[in-house]
Amino acid sequence: MRILIYVPLAVSVLAAVGAWPLAERLPPRTATWLLTVSAVIIAGTSGAALGLLAMAAAMRLPVVAAMGGMSLRTVGQIDPDTLPVGVIAASLFGAAVLCALRAAWLRTMALIGAHRDARGLAGDRQVVVIADESADAYAVPGRRGTIVVTSGMLEALTEPERDVLLAHEQAHTAARHYLFTALVRLSAAANPLLRPLASAVGYTVERWADERAAVVTGSRPLAARAIANAALAAAAHPPRRTGGSVLASLAGSDQLGRRGSVPRRVGALMGPPPKRRIVLLVATIGVVAVCGVAAVHAAGDLHAMVEFAQAAT
């Protein structure tokens, strides 16, 4: 049981190391699904592992043993875990639950607020142009999604490049990318080891929308130029941002080493379309599956131990 319980924690470390290589090698849609589902499973199982460790330790408390009708001596014999490990596991488990709840609450309120503001600004229109000389464009998540573009951004782009921008933002809303980013952030809040997965998914949804825009407009070089020109315009006429968002934009590039996310996206579009990589995909799914199986086994072991200790009274 002890070893099985630590498997999800080991897999978290592996996922943190592997997230960016996967994000860059797999086709963006596959990478987004894979990383998001993996993050949720790993966060769930590593949380469960901490919970199991805490429960196993709690059974050594006379009160708990008495309540569960278990033999304290038998519990001590089967499970050599010491109380300090249990206390640490319990505090980490509590912190993970609290952080996940807080993240879920903040994200939900932000989504509701953004949706309300978008309705106030745009009504039923899908695209809104704001008179603002700074160059900025973004999609607000919602049932249909609202796309906000500044006049400064429109002026910086040619007509075909504007089509790329709209196709990119429409891809975000149509494929509900905000659900992926929200889920992976939530997982990273519960298990901070998974933070690289959250930033990697932030990148893969952009790549997904880029590839979609290239398909819609029919040209990958055009899509590459549109992104590059939009980024240069935004750098020349930066949108006013709050402290938090400056941090967010830095966080987007920190994992990428020497190149930021925009040059990588442009470079990816200038190269050949992404290839399927079945081996890589299957290997990753395998590792995450091991994690799930280990957690289920560990839970089974704990259950067996409880029954054994109950029978011993």
Added chain:
Amino acid sequence: MGQEDDRTARAGSRRAAGELEAAALAVLQSAGSALTPAQVRDSLGGDLAYTTVVTILSRLHAKGVLTRLRSGRGYSYTPVADEPGLAARRMRGVLDAESDREAVLARFVSGLSPADEQVLRRMLAEPPDPDAG
């Protein structure tokens, strides 16, 4: 909306910075003329320190939500006029840095470092890869 009412109801001694900013902005928007920090403090009520109000107003000014004019030894403040611009800035989470407001927006392009900018200019100058079409 219920939430707003709730905010006014809690307009007591201890309020989060974001709520104070929202309240101060609301006062200035309904005032119709430029107000000094002392006037804003009187309208806000409660037991706010003068320095707190000055801090809130200068923070809002730094965010581009307020403009200020010299008035005596200090400043007087008015909200930036353009309604859509203000709504858009609100959407970017101007008043609530604690929230995930910025993170839920799917922005077309993120920030560029000076090095990124050079890389991009070089990439635009290069002929496209023949395999890329």
